[in-house]
Amino acid sequence: MSPTRQRLQITAATPDPALLDLPWHIPLEEWPAETLAALPRGISRHIVRFARLSGRVIAIKEIGETVAYREYELLRQLRRLDVPSVEPVGVITGRRSPEGEPLEAVLITKHLQFSLPYRSLFSQSLRPDTATRLIDALAVLLVRLHLAGFYWGDVSLSNTLFRRDAETFAAYLVDAETGDLHEQLTEGQRAYDLEVARVNIIGELMDLQAGEFLEEDVDAVAIGNALAERYRELWRALTEVESFGYGERWRVQARIDRLNDLGFDVGELDITSDLDGTTVRIQPKVVESGHHSRRLMRLTGLDVGENQARRLLNDLDEYRAATDRQAEDESFVAHDWLTEVFEPAVRKVPREMRGKLEPAQIFHELLDHRWYLSQQQHRDVPLNEVAKSYVKHILPNRPDEQSILGIQPGDLRDSTDTIPTIDDDQLIG
Structure with missing residues (x-):
């Protein structure tokens, strides 16, 4: 049976005709190398491959037809809820080999640029604060999923991708099957999800230790427990009822400010008072993440991570003070900052090196490098000088996170002459 005679069924919101050019008549495990993109893969119970399609990279997972359609719809709903997750492209069924043998359906998602699986981040040179930042990112993701009413069922590092977000990481759901x-989730559903996360993470870290990819003195159990504690702490901050005296109404704004500092906006509050007016109770009713990123988007059009946005907004505020424009409309000042500061700094990076990091992450690291140089030289070093030093001394040592070569830790260890390894000094910037 010719592969062109297959009766493929493609389900996609915006189908790409180029999908028909991929070798669907071949089992995914046997796809030719010239079709594939060399990107790091996490551990999966299914066969997963990356392929190039119309100038972008897609992830393809062989999976049962019913499960493929269900996961596709779940991912679409999560995207509508603005939860960090991979973007679904479509489902393809009706695949057959040239001999007429049926092949499994596939779920197609967009590759999340600048993201890495945890096995590409954990290494023998891992430092405790890096592990903490990864766990913090996963805790924030789990809280956001639970606030949206999503029960994950298999929370793990393997089912998560991580992207740099200033000095922290942002976590994205990959596997929703x-x-x-x-x-709304019940207490039992949330507790079960959290316990699954804790146990899975401990097991994954112990597995890395058994393979000598993680230092033995790293306490896997403590890291798993830290995830649970961080989750509970964040959940309480976002949802618990707070009571205070009637004369302390300033605490309403203080609660909102505290949630904003955590990166969340409060869309609605439930405020009640006792009959005698002596006590006020406050509870956030609608909590949305992305407080700083939404503000930066409104002012500049830049779509960046929450902590990147926080850092860029701080620099915008410094620019506004340095130019004595506090009385001007913020949007006008933001436009000038974008065209006079941010864009010229990012353009200092040579085109061939721009795939290493996102522009917002590059600017964040430029600000860090400026602080370091200014401390070293006891003067305010202009950003032009900083950019030249950064491009010469710092950026060449960064892995190319847009299309980083990476397979398994063992492959990296055996191929150090040709494949860049990732150590913790490169991660922390």
């Missing part, structure tokens, strides 16, 4: 979306 065990998940389910509800109007």
